[in-house]
Amino acid sequence: MKKLILPIAILLLSATAVSVTAQDMQEAYERAESMLTWNLTGKVFNSNVNPTQVDDNHFWYMINAREGNRYILVDVANQTREEAFNHTRLAEAIETATGSSADPQNLGLQNLQFHDDATTIQFEREQTIWNCSLETYACDAVQSIQRTAPFSVTSPDEQLAAYIDDNNLWVQVIETDERIQLTTDGEHHYGYATDNHGWRRSDRPLMKWSPDSKKISTFRQDEREVGTMTLWTTREGRPEADIWPYALPGDTIVPMLERVIIDVEERSTTFLDIEPDHHRSSNCCGLIRDGYWVDNEWSSDAGKLAFVSTSRDYKEVRLRIADPETGSVREVYHERDDIFFESNLTSRGVPNWRVLHDSNEFIWFTRKSNWGHLYLHDLETGEMKNQITSGDWNVIDILHIDHDNREIFFTGVGREDGRDPYFYHLYKVNFDGSGLELLTPEDANHSVTLSHDASWFVDTFSTFTEPQKTVVRDRDGNLIMELEEADIEDLLATGWQKPVPFSVKARDGETDIYGLMVLPTNFDENKSYPIVNAIYPGPQGGSLGSRSFSPFQRQQAYALAELGFVVVAIDAFGSSPMRSREFHTYYYGDMADNGLPDQIAGMKELAERYPFIDIDRAGMYGHSGGGFATASALLQYPEFFKVGVSSAGNHDNRGYTYYWGEKYQGLLEGDNYENQANHLQAENLEGKLLISYGTMDTNVHPAMTLLLVNELIRHNKDFDLIVMPNRGHGYADEPYHIRRTWDHFVRHLAGKTPPDAYQINR
Numbered sequence: 140m141k142k143l144i145l146p147i148a149i150l151l152l153s154a155t156a157v158s159v160t161a162q163d164m165q166e167a168y169e170r171a172e173s174m175l176t177w178n179l180t181g182k183v184f185n186s187n188v189n190p191t192q193v194d195d196n197h198f199w200y201m202i203n204a205r206e207g208n209r210y211i212l213v214d215v216a217n218q219t220r221e222e223a224f225n226h227t228r229l230a231e232a233i234e235t236a237t238g239s240s241a242d243p244q245n246l247g248l249q250n251l252q253f254h255d256d257a258t259t260i261q262f263e264r265e266q267t268i269w270n271c272s273l274e275t276y277a278c279d280a281v282q283s284i285q286r287t288a289p290f291s292v293t294s295p296d297e298q299l300a301a302y303i304d305d306n307n308l309w310v311q312v313i314e315t316d317e318r319i320q321l322t323t324d325g326e327h328h329y330g331y332a333t334d335n336h337g338w339r340r341s342d343r344p345l346m347k348w349s350p351d352s353k354k355i356s357t358f359r360q361d362e363r364e365v366g367t368m369t370l371w372t373t374r375e376g377r378p379e380a381d382i383w384p385y386a387l388p389g390d391t392i393v394p395m396l397e398r399v400i401i402d403v404e405e406r407s408t409t410f411l412d413i414e415p416d417h418h419r420s421s422n423c424c425g426l427i428r429d430g431y432w433v434d435n436e437w438s439s440d441a442g443k444l445a446f447v448s449t450s451r452d453y454k455e456v457r458l459r460i461a462d463p464e465t466g467s468v469r470e471v472y473h474e475r476d477d478i479f480f481e482s483n484l485t486s487r488g489v490p491n492w493r494v495l496h497d498s499n500e501f502i503w504f505t506r507k508s509n510w511g512h513l514y515l516h517d518l519e520t521g522e523m524k525n526q527i528t529s530g531d532w533n534v535i536d537i538l539h540i541d542h543d544n545r546e547i548f549f550t551g552v553g554r555e556d557g558r559d560p561y562f563y564h565l566y567k568v569n570f571d572g573s574g575l576e577l578l579t580p581e582d583a584n585h586s587v588t589l590s591h592d593a594s595w596f597v598d599t600f601s602t603f604t605e606p607q608k609t610v611v612r613d614r615d616g617n618l619i620m621e622l623e624e625a626d627i628e629d630l631l632a633t634g635w636q637k638p639v640p641f642s643v644k645a646r647d648g649e650t651d652i653y654g655l656m657v658l659p660t661n662f663d664e665n666k667s668y669p670i671v672n673a674i675y676p677g678p679q680g681g682s683l684g685s686r687s688f689s690p691f692q693r694q695q696a697y698a699l700a701e702l703g704f705v706v707v708a709i710d711a712f713g714s715s716p717m718r719s720r721e722f723h724t725y726y727y728g729d730m731a732d733n734g735l736p737d738q739i740a741g742m743k744e745l746a747e748r749y750p751f752i753d754i755d756r757a758g759m760y761g762h763s764g765g766g767f768a769t770a771s772a773l774l775q776y777p778e779f780f781k782v783g784v785s786s787a788g789n790h791d792n793r794g795y796t797y798y799w800g801e802k803y804q805g806l807l808e809g810d811n812y813e814n815q816a817n818h819l820q821a822e823n824l825e826g827k828l829l830i831s832y833g834t835m836d837t838n839v840h841p842a843m844t845l846l847l848v849n850e851l852i853r854h855n856k857d858f859d860l861i862v863m864p865n866r867g868h869g870y871a872d873e874p875y876h877i878r879r880t881w882d883h884f885v886r887h888l889a890g891k892t893p894p895d896a897y898q899i900n901r
Contacts, residue, residue, distance in 0.1 A: 160891070168897045170660065171701035171881065173633060176872070177901055179690040179697075182630035185623045186688075188609040190588050190597045193253045198590075198597070199223055202623060207244025211622075212257060215595050215611060218620045223253075224260065228276045236278035237265060285313045290342040292430070294352035299403065301355060303344050306330030308357065310403055321401050322408055325359065328384060332357040336365075336384055336394050336418060337796035338838035338868075339425055345432045349441035353404055354463055356435050356444055358396040361415065365392055370835050373864045381835070386418075388793055388800040389807030393451070394418040400444065400463040409466040413459070418798060419449035421456050421482035421490050423679040423716075425798075428489050434482075438496045445471075445494040445501075453479035453802045458492065458501065458521075472521040474505060478724045479802050484511050484533055484716040486679040491537050494518065500570075502527070502547070504534060506720040513537070513547065515570055527572045530554065533717060535563060539593040545570040548578075548593050550585075552717050558582050559640070559653060561686050561710070561717050565596070567614070578616030584686035595619060601688035603655060604637045630690050634660040635697065643744040645712055646736040650722070654709035654741060655683055657692060657700045662751075668705045669756035669888045670742055674772075675765040676733040678723060678803050681714035682765075694760060695877060702881055703889050705752050707745065711737035728805050730792060731775070731815040733768035739779055758888045760784035760880060762871040763839060770817045770828065770847060777825035782888040784880045786831045786871050790817040790843040821850035827887040829859040831876060833866030859883065874899035 172178065184205045190198040196216040202209050212223035230243035248262040260271050263284055271278040287293060288311045291300035300311040306325030311318055325331045332344030346357035368385035371378040386393040395415035401408050420426055420433045427433060434447040444461040458472040474480065482490035482504050491504035491513065499518045504511060511534050513527040528534055532553035539548040548567045553560035555577070562584045568575040579585040583600040590596060594614050601607040606625035613619055639656040659668075673694045675682045682693055691697070696706040711734025712725040726732035738759075746754035759780050761769045766788025772780045792800035793812050801807070804815060813819060832844040851858050861879060863870045870876055882893040 161894070164885070164891060165894050165897075167702050168881065168894050170634070171698040172899055174635065174660075174697040174701055175695055175877070175899070175901075176691050179630065179633065179635065182627070182633060182635075183606065183690060184626040184629070186607045186625040188597060188599050188607075188623055191251075192590055193257065195590075195592075195594070197253070197257060199251070199253060200597075205626065207242075208246070210246070210248070210251070212253070213611065213620075213622065215590075215619060220620065220622060223257070224273050225276070229271065229273075232271055232276040232278045233264065233269075236269065236271075236280070237267075239265065285316075287311060287313055288318075290344075292344055292346060292348065294348050295350055296352040299352060301332075301344055301346060301348070303330065303332055303342060306333070308332050308344060308346075308355070308401065319403075319406065321355075321403065321406055322359075328363045328365070329359065329361050331359050331399070333360045334427065336360070336362060336386070337425070337798060339427070340383065340837070343430075345426055347432050347435040347437065349437045349463075350439055351441045353402065354437075354441055355401040355403065356398075356437070356446075356463075357401065357432065358398050358416075360394055360396055360418075362386075362394040365394055366390055368837075368840055370837065370840070372835060381837075383837075385840075386797040387795070388797045388804070388812065390797060393797060398446070398461075400461070400466065402463075409463065411461050411468050412466045413448070413468045416448045417451045419451065419453065421447045421449050421480060421492075422484070422488060423481070423486050423802070425487065428487060434490055436492075436494055438494070443496060447482070447490065447492065449480070451801065452806050456480050456482070458494075458503070460494070460518075471501070471518060472503065472516060474503075474507070476506070478720075478727050481506060481511070481716060484535055484723075488536060491534065493537060493540060495540075495542065497542065500524070502537070502540070504537075509720045511535075511716075511720075513549070513568075525571055527568060527570065528575065529572070531719070532560075533719075535717075538565075538587070539589050541593060546574075546593075548589060550587070555582070559584075559602075559686060561653065561683070561715070562602075563686075565598070565616075567593075576616065578612065578614075580616065586687065597622070601625070603640050603686065603688065606688045625688065627690075635690055636660055636662075638692065641745065643709070643741040646740050648740075650712070652709060652711055652737055652741060653683070654707055655692065656745065657696045657706040659700050659703060664751050666751060667753045668703060668751055669758065669884075670705045670707060670746070670752050670754065671699060671884060671888070672738055672742060672757070672759040672772075673699075673706055673708045673765075674733075674738065674759055674761040674768045675714070675763070676711070676761075676768040677714035677716075677764065678726075678730075679716065681710035681734075682708035683710050694762060694765070694871065698877070699760075699881065699884065702885055703891075704758075704884065705749075707742065709734075709738055709741045711735075711741070727803060728811065729814050730767075730800075730804050731771050731817070733764075733771055735768065735772050735775060738772070739776060756781060756888050758782035758784075758884055760786075760884075761788075762786045763868065764789065766790075766830075766839075767817065770830065771820075773826045773828050774817060774820040774823045777823055781826045782828075782884060783826060784829045784831075784883055786876065787833060787836055787839050787868055788817070788830075788844060788847075789839045790847045791815070794840055794843045794846070816846075818846040818850040821847060821856065822854040824851060824854070824856045824858065827857075827859075827883065829861065829879065829883045831861035831863060831870075831879075833863045833868060833870050835865050836868045838868035874901050 210223040226243040230241040233241040268281040287300035288302040291302040307322045308331040334341040362384040365384040398411040436445045493502045535550040565578040585600045599609040609623040611619040716723040746752040766785040769783040769785040789795045885893040
């Protein structure tokens, strides 16, 4: 056979082309690295306003100013905004008093309080409480900080701290460090206030103090016969087992909660006179909100405890009132949702029910009209008195109830025509449903903090493309004063470009669904780009998350785009509770749907709209639920999705915590979970799939991934696998995993050669 001899000129041209391509890819990776989260952090100034109220007319906040963190004091009545103190003089005063250095650009004042008409401040430093005069700038030590027991919950009067020791509940008298045992009959897997099931485990007790700090609402959790999960820590020699109770869908024995009231002064325990409750809350997800056991509400005089019990299948909820002294319980109201009930539409949002003991009423949230709204009920009979809000939109959070004026201040979405239906706005309404008012008029996503009496509020608003602006408004929404406007000059100097919001039609060709498109900084509309979908299917929250301005998007989307991809995120059917109940529950009982038909429809519509999108080169990546959806996409739609990166996916919810699958797939009955199991479709793989998992993932157990891996092997399928030893659930942003994700898409979707072992620094 004759050798093929190419002319020298062609050989030189070929070598040059290879060299240029390699250099181009090296530069692309460097640009991508510059767009990673940690390299963009600190490029936006004056954006974070988290106010802390001092008195009726004053609040303070710390702002991330260009010259450093600055403390700002605001007088609402006089409409003044000024630095709370001279940062340099205060730093010098702290150094003089403590003998340790203090940075005026980053004072880090812990538990800061203002006293004496804001002429004195108090804060914690080096285990000491300090007072500093803002007139003389002299600082004095007040007292040593009384340390509370580890993993404890402090009482409202800050005198006691409740904690768990050997499965029993104790309190610490903070001032004297006296320890008092409250219960004595707790035992292993049958303990008081334990927070140790499913993906969450903590030594901090799950409980709710009464307002007078004399009683505790909690439970004894029975999980003695619950099945266990096991993980193995890798180390030299023998690995170490981590074993804990973890109920799965269909288990006959699951954790049960025996509700109790503990009288701290009497050191007595009263079990409520009801059957044990399931390990459930009335909305997604888990039992804890703001550090406390959810669905519990004490009356102001601590004479009654209101609580909501939720059935195992999430379809039945019951509002009950307990007598803390006797343990007697009265059922006030019962509601059934044939799919699943939600008392708040945000993941880990505080349930939107409130008991008004003084007026013998309660406010109730339900989606029985297909939309999430508030209703007023009689507390004695449970009968509805009137609907408070109505329409094709949703209430999100009750923020304040004005009992005297019988007004409710709340956030809502989807009410204002022509706006992104995911934008938060603040409203107020009368108990009888009259007088509904929009208090935040701008077409943007609003984050608000109300004063204690709702006479004024701080409003920060922004969009995907317009950075934050913060103002103060009165209770009627009238502008009082402007506070801050975000500075993104340094962000733009990096080359970062604003994303492109869009709406497209869902699979039905009628429903609007919303998304975001990220383009490379060197974008050329005359070129052709592969499209990659960054997915999180929910159902408790979709791919886009918050609508507020941010230089970051899901799964490092801006970085991936720099490698020559159009990256999109779309909130599909079933992915978000912010739309109607019908929208949110669209694929109940078929979690493998994952909104994928909507993702495909949306991506195709974008390709028709933008000729630079090459729809024949479509990929997807995601973590956790997004990992489940990505693998499912390549297995269900191999003709469309060519490349995917699936990390930490719950590929078969029969192996995932029962309080997830039993809500969104339903109770396990016969073979009704088979339609969502990825490993049962392994034979369909045609594209290039990269799978990863962490060996110590207590959230999504590795066994689900290994089921898929085993079936791919059995069907003789090619795939790539990354095992992250001793990692938990949150490894997706590790530099190695990011680089391997980039390489996978560059090689298989863009058809290019990535740099050899590119090193991402963090």
